Amino acid sequence: MNTRNPLDAFNLDKYLRAAGGTRPEAFDWSEPGSRLDDDAIFCLGYMMDIESHTIIYLRELLSTSVAEDASITAFLACWAYEEFFHSMTLKRLLESQGVSIDDERFAKLRQRKPADVFQQRLGAIASRMTRHFPAIHMSWGAINELSTLTGYQALMARANHPLVTTVLSRIIKDERRHFSFYYNQARARLRPRAAQLLTSFALRRFWRLVGSPVRGGSDALRVCAYLFGDRVGAEHLAQVDATIARLPGIEWFNLVSRYSPLRSECCNDRPVGCRAVRGAH
Ligand SMILES: [Fe+2]
Numbered sequence: 023m024n025t026r027n028p029l030d031a032f033n034l035d036k037y038l039r040a041a042g043g044t045r046p047e048a049f050d051w052s053e054p055g056s057r058l059d060d061d062a063i064f065c066l067g068y069m070m071d072i073e074s075h076t077i078i079y080l081r082e083l084l085s086t087s088v089a090e091d092a093s094i095t096a097f098l099a100c101w102a103y104e105e106f107f108h109s110m111t112l113k114r115l116l117e118s119q120g121v122s123i124d125d126e127r128f129a130k131l132r133q134r135k136p137a138d139v140f141q142q143r144l145g146a147i148a149s150r151m152t153r154h155f156p157a158i159h160m161s162w163g164a165i166n167e168l169s170t171l172t173g174y175q176a177l178m179a180r181a182n183h184p185l186v187t188t189v190l191s192r193i194i195k196d197e198r199r200h201f202s203f204y205y206n207q208a209r210a211r212l213r214p215r216a217a218q219l220l221t222s223f224a225l226r227r228f229w230r231l232v233g234s235p236v237r238g239g240s241d242a243l244r245v246c247a248y249l250f251g252d253r254v255g256a257e258h259l260a261q262v263d264a265t266i267a268r269l270p271g272i273e274w275f276n277l278v279s280r281y282s283p284l285r286s287e288c289c290n291d292r293p294v295g296c297r298a299v300r301g302a303h
């Protein structure tokens with residue numbers, strides 16, 4: 023029997039030593055290359071907004087019992103730092119393409135009432151009712167980090183743009199480490215059957231594609247249509263599902279693939295903006 027602690031698979035000390043911001047100053051912006059098309063610009067803006075919203079997400083997270091786990095909070099401190107610089111670097115990338123971003127954009131985003139009821143209201147309550155709440159969050163984080171890095175990879179391929187490739191390749195390295203932390207945490211914390219049932223319920227009921235609660239469902243679908251609108255894109259989404267489905271007790275996981283524009287039921291369970299966008303794709 024394998025008695026190895028799955029949490030050992032992620033070396034937290036090593037991560038804490040290596041963690042650092044992917045700062046805009048790390049890149050040479052003197053060769054902006056050809057102008058990206060409007061869809062690529064839209065995707066970069068969506069991703070920048072997700073990254074910048076991390077600090078708000080962290081605020082909500084720290085109001086739950088997750089804040090009592092020293093190993094998780096050590097990771098989260100560096101994670102938020104890295105995500106902040108992802109947003110700054112994507113902002114600089116957009117500016118290199120002639121898109122100006124003012125701080126009002128971030129302020130407005132934070133003033134909007136997120137559609138994500140789970141994170142906003144139920145998270146804090148649920149965490150006081152069950153010791154298995156971290157299993158939900160770690161699974162949630164693994165899905166979102168893997169979805170994010172899959173999106174960055176797709177954008178690199180779609181844009182086929184040297185500067186985008188340079189910047190996103192560096193960001194993806196960070197996202198892989200984030201994913202590894204969440205995934206290993208989830209694998210360990212999903213051992214109890216109660217944690218599996220609770221996590222399955224929360225994901226089925228509340229999970230939406232990363233960024234959708236912040237930017238809205240129609241924007242999320244536009245991003246998916248651009249990044250994953252063909253057969254290859256659908257396979258990439260299915261790979262995300264397959265990886266997450268290897269976690270204990272959530273073998274059923276198939277939620278990311280539902281965002282494939284090729285699925286006939288594409289819009290059946292979208293929370294907002296679905297019909298409008300369906301008309302557009
Ligand atoms: Fe990020």
Ligand SMILES: [Fe+2]
Pocket residue numbers: 105167170196197200
């Ligand atoms: Fe990340």
